[in-house]
Amino acid sequence: MAAEKNPQSQPLSSWSALPLDLAILVVRLLPTHADRARFTAVCPQWRAAARQLLPMPLPLLALPDGAFYNIPYTKPFRFPGCGFAGYQSVCGNWLVFPRKDGCFLVDPFSRATVTLPSLSHVRLRPPNAIAKWSDEGGTKFAEPCTTWMHINESKKLHIIKLILCSPNLVAALVGIGHASQILMCQPGGLSWSVRAYDECKGFEDMAFYQGKLYVIATDENLLLVNISEDHNTGDPQVSKVGRVIKGDPWYPVVYQDNTMPCKKVYLVESRGVLLMVRRAIWCRVPEPGVHGKVVAGQSVFEVFKADFEHSQWVKVSTLGNDQVLFLGRRCSRAMSVSEYGFAGDLIFFLDDDEQNRVEYRYAEENSSFSVDDMGSGKISNGRPEISWKRCDETRLAAWLFPQG
Numbered sequence: 320m321a322a323e324k325n326p327q328s329q330p331l332s333s334w335s336a337l338p339l340d341l342a343i344l345v346v347r348l349l350p351t352h353a354d355r356a357r358f359t360a361v362c363p364q365w366r367a368a369a370r371q372l373l374p375m376p377l378p379l380l381a382l383p384d385g386a387f388y389n390i391p392y393t394k395p396f397r398f399p400g401c402g403f404a405g406y407q408s409v410c411g412n413w414l415v416f417p418r419k420d421g422c423f424l425v426d427p428f429s430r431a432t433v434t435l436p437s438l439s440h441v442r443l444r445p446p447n448a449i450a451k452w453s454d455e456g457g458t459k460f461a462e463p464c465t466t467w468m469h470i471n472e473s474k475k476l477h478i479i480k481l482i483l484c485s486p487n488l489v490a491a492l493v494g495i496g497h498a499s500q501i502l503m504c505q506p507g508g509l510s511w512s513v514r515a516y517d518e519c520k521g522f523e524d525m526a527f528y529q530g531k532l533y534v535i536a537t538d539e540n541l542l543l544v545n546i547s548e549d550h551n552t553g554d555p556q557v558s559k560v561g562r563v564i565k566g567d568p569w570y571p572v573v574y575q576d577n578t579m580p581c582k583k584v585y586l587v588e589s590r591g592v593l594l595m596v597r598r599a600i601w602c603r604v605p606e607p608g609v610h611g612k613v614v615a616g617q618s619v620f621e622v623f624k625a626d627f628e629h630s631q632w633v634k635v636s637t638l639g640n641d642q643v644l645f646l647g648r649r650c651s652r653a654m655s656v657s658e659y660g661f662a663g664d665l666i667f668f669l670d671d672d673e674q675n676r677v678e679y680r681y682a683e684e685n686s687s688f689s690v691d692d693m694g695s696g697k698i699s700n701g702r703p704e705i706s707w708k709r710c711d712e713t714r715l716a717a718w719l720f721p722q723g
Contacts, residue, residue: 349376375654375720375721375722376721377389377390377391377654377656377659378390378645378652378654378718378719378720378721379718379719379720379721380688380705380716380717380718380719381406381409381414381716381717381718381719382395382707382716383405383406383707383710383714383715383716384707385397385405386707387427387719388702388705390667390701390702391702393702393704393705395705398427405714406714407477407478407714408478408479408480408481408649408717409647409649409650409717409718409719410424410481410482410483410649410650411483411650411652411720411722412426412428412719412720412721412722413425413426413433413483414426414427414719415478415481417477417478418437419437420437421434421435421436421437421440422434422435422436422437422478423435424483426722427719428721428722433483433506433507434506434507435489435504435506435507435508436504436508436509436510436511438471438476438477438478438493438511440509440510440511441467441471441502441510441511441512441513442510442511442512442513442549442552442554442556443467443513443515444512444513444514444515444556444557445515445516464518465498465518465519466500466515466516466517466518466519467500467513467514467515467516467517467519468515468516469498469519470494470495470498470500470519473495475495475496475675476493476494476495477493477494477495478491478492478493479491479492479493479494479499479522479648479673480492480522480524480525480648480649482525482526482527482532483506484527484532486506487505487506487555488503488505488546488555489503489504489505489506490502490503490525490527490532490544491503491504491511492522492525492534493511494519494522495675496675496676497521497537497676498519498520498521499519499520499521499522500513500514500517500519501513501514501517501522501525501534501544501557501560503546503554503555503556503557504554504555505554505555508554510554512549512554512555512556512557513557514556514557517557517560520536520537521536521537521538522534522535522536522537523535523536523537523583523584523585524584524585524586524648524651525586526586526587526588526593528586528588528593531543531544532544532546533563533586533593534560534586535566535584535586535595536566537568537582537584538566538568539566539567539568539584539595539597539632540562540564540565540566541562541563541564541566541595541625541632542560542561542562542563543560543561543562543563544557544559544560545557545558545559545560545561546558563627563630564625564626564627564630564631564632565630565631566632567632568582569582570582571678573604577603577604577605577606578601578602578603578604578616579601579602579604579613580599580600580601580602580619581599581600581602581615581677581678581679582597582598582599582600583597583598583600583648584596584597584598585598585646585651586651587644587646587651587652587653588653589638589639589642589644589653590639590642590653592624592625593624593625594622594623594624594625594635594644594653595622595623595624595625595632596620596621596622596623596644596646596666597620597621597622597623598618598619598620598646598668599618599619599620599621600615600616600617600618600679601615601616601617601618601619602614602615602616602679603616612679612680613678613679613680614679614680614681614682615670615679615680615681615682617698618668618689618691618698619696620666620668620691620693621634622634622635622638622693623635636693637664637693637694638653638663638664638665638666638693639663639664640657640662640663640664641655641656641657641663642654642655642656642663642664643655643656643661643663643664643665643666643667644665644666644667644668645667645668645718645720646666646667646668646669647668647669647671647715647716647717647718648669648671648672648673648715648717649671649715649717649718650717650718650719650720651718652718652720664692664693664694665690665691665692665693666690666691666693667688667689667690667701667718668688668689668690668691669686669688669715669716669717669718670686670687670689670709671715671716671717672715673715681709684708684709685706685707685708685709686706686707686708686709686716687700687701687702687703687705687706687707688701688702688705688716689701
């Protein structure tokens with residue numbers, strides 16, 4: 320009579336025999352998209368485990384030369400099959416590439432693509448708008464109220480911020496220097512839509528929050544962008560832009576010690592609340608009579624939440640022990656990190672400045688990302704081993720957020 324086999328002593332016939340609940344526990348310990356991709360490649364059972372209510376993976380740091388870093392790792396990698404250098408912007412999990420005939424978006428994880436119209440294909444509202452230029456001494460300059468009609472022929476015109484709000488709506492901040500305008504289109508559409516005579520503003524950031532599009536300007540005014548449908552084409556268009564929160568801004572002032580705070584503001588949603596992050600960059604100004612550059616120094620952060628009921632910004636002292644903000648000019652996001660065992664109440668940020676949008680320079684040629692501790696106010700270098708050369712063009716380092 321054959322001896323009975325003890326199931327406890329039998330090895331697993333394959334990794335797929337690992338119980339699903341144990342596989343889920345394992346994958347929950349993997350914070351990066353690359354680790355999860357390797358995990359799901361083992362077998363269908365492990366792919367199923369990876370779909371079980373997993374927190375979002377940590378973002379990748381995308382560099383202009385096509386190199387990517389999985390945070391918290393310090394070894395770069397490149398996506399196989401094709402290079403991704405030369406992107407101009409990042410939109411969530413999409414890299415944005417400019418082309419003469421339009422924009423090309425690609426998800427480097429799934430290889431899905433989206434096409435957008437060229438910035439030369441813009442539908443004006445009202446139609447048949449005519450540019451109003453002044454000419455003095457052979458030099459053209461914009462009238463006091465600068466509009467799209469004043470900036471649309473510039474060779475330096477580019478997308479500052481792009482958001483895929485829904486499968487049928489794309490919003491973009493497009494401009495040059497400190498002047499920008501809001502454009503709309505559908506994915507795969509033939510043209511953008513713009514209100515031709517709306518004043519161009521120094522829009523700093525844009526966010527799609529609870530089904531509505533908001534933009535914030537340098538003066539910290541929060542504006543709601545009302546979107547309607549073109550009755551002739553069915554395309555989205557801006558119907559109205561109205562202020563919902565009046566900012567209480569401050570502007571650069573040179574102090575007696577030759578320092579001056581310059582400002583950036585960001586919009587980001589965290590745990591159902593719309594936040595404005597104000598970043599003061601303390602700069603060193605040359606002494607009177609001395610020629611030199613304004614040089615950026617340490618940053619100081621303040622965070623405010625939007626109180627829509629009272630139409631005001633309310634300062635908050637903490638993000639929460641499980642929350643981390645990843646701030647970038649191209650793309651920002653808040654994430655919960657408690658399930659990964661990481662500390663929260665931190666701001667990861669990039670020195671991602673377009674040359675024609677700032678009045679200061681950095682003392683060092685190389686850049687990296689830094690971390691602000693909201694509790695202590697101390698700033699540290701996130702990963703000294705990760706660095707890249709600052710770019711003078713519009714291509715900047717950015718956070719790239721995998722979908723899961």
